[in-house]
Amino acid sequence: MESYRELDPAEVRGVVFDIDDTVTRNGVLEPDAYAAMHLLAGAGLELVAVTGRPLGWTDVIARLWPVRVAVGENGAGWTWVDDTGTHEGYFCNEAERIEQATLLDTIRRKTTAAMPQVQITNDHRHRRCDLAFDVGESVSLPRAEIDALVALIEALGARSSVSTVHAHAVPGPWDKAEGVARALADVLGIDLGNELDRWVFVGDSGNDAAAFERFPKSVGVANVREHLDRLPVQPRYVTDGDRGRGFAELAGHLVGHRG
Numbered sequence: 348m349e350s351y352r353e354l355d356p357a358e359v360r361g362v363v364f365d366i367d368d369t370v371t372r373n374g375v376l377e378p379d380a381y382a383a384m385h386l387l388a389g390a391g392l393e394l395v396a397v398t399g400r401p402l403g404w405t406d407v408i409a410r411l412w413p414v415r416v417a418v419g420e421n422g423a424g425w426t427w428v429d430d431t432g433t434h435e436g437y438f439c440n441e442a443e444r445i446e447q448a449t450l451l452d453t454i455r456r457k458t459t460a461a462m463p464q465v466q467i468t469n470d471h472r473h474r475r476c477d478l479a480f481d482v483g484e485s486v487s488l489p490r491a492e493i494d495a496l497v498a499l500i501e502a503l504g505a506r507s508s509v510s511t512v513h514a515h516a517v518p519g520p521w522d523k524a525e526g527v528a529r530a531l532a533d534v535l536g537i538d539l540g541n542e543l544d545r546w547v548f549v550g551d552s553g554n555d556a557a558a559f560e561r562f563p564k565s566v567g568v569a570n571v572r573e574h575l576d577r578l579p580v581q582p583r584y585v586t587d588g589d590r591g592r593g594f595a596e597l598a599g600h601l602v603g604h605r606g
């Protein structure tokens with residue numbers, strides 16, 4: 348991985364960023380990172396938050412943070428605010444989402460029976476399209492148990508995605524990269540495929556794998572080094588600081604260049 352200083356910010360139009368352990372530390376948004384979001388937005392860059400967190404959370408994030416759109420549940424849906432109000436979009440249509448909910452019910456029953464020690468996340472009631480298990484937020488599940496859980500989810504017919512805090516059962520074809528592409532088309536009329544080089548992606552862990560692979564200007568905050576074994580493709584660039592401090596460093600580089 349190269350230093351983020353090697354990233355050429357000259358033609359960057361926007362920054363897509365993960366939330367947990369990219370702009371937060373111990374689950375709390377870091378002040379440097381929040382200031383950095385305002386710095387970026389104030390310099391005219393488009394900001395997109397993309398997270399495995401619930402769509403109930405992206406409803407709040409889209410309203411409170413200086414982002415154009417907030418994508419939740421690893422790409423399953425998104426929320427945005429414009430002059431006409433607050434809006435939501437989904438990767439799959441309503442009929443598909445009803446079918447997916449049935450699959451998630453089955454997965455929830457069978458995993459609870461097979462691995463009673465594994466808990467559903469405490470943000471579950473805010474979720475609409477996926478099911479997440481706590482692997483590192485309130486509990487610290489051993490790596491072998493996380494792997495067993497992932498194998499069970501996949502055997503039951505869903506895909507899986509693992510972040511620092513949660514293991515997700517993903518019942519549809521979305522991921523962070525596809526979700527961001529759909530959201531940008533839906534909200535800003537952008538064909539991301541035509542301008543991938545103009546967007547920077549910043550993340551830290553396994554559920555960012557698809558985005559690290561898709562975005563040529565991909566950046567890991569320094570703590571990404573702890574998760575390289577879950578990343579088939581490493582981010583191209585890495586920051587010196589970890590978490591929100593790394594995000595703030597990158598923002599300073601992107602904006603400084605524009606001055």
Ligand SMILES: [Mg+2]
Nearest residue numbers: 365367368551
């Ligand atoms: Mg993360």
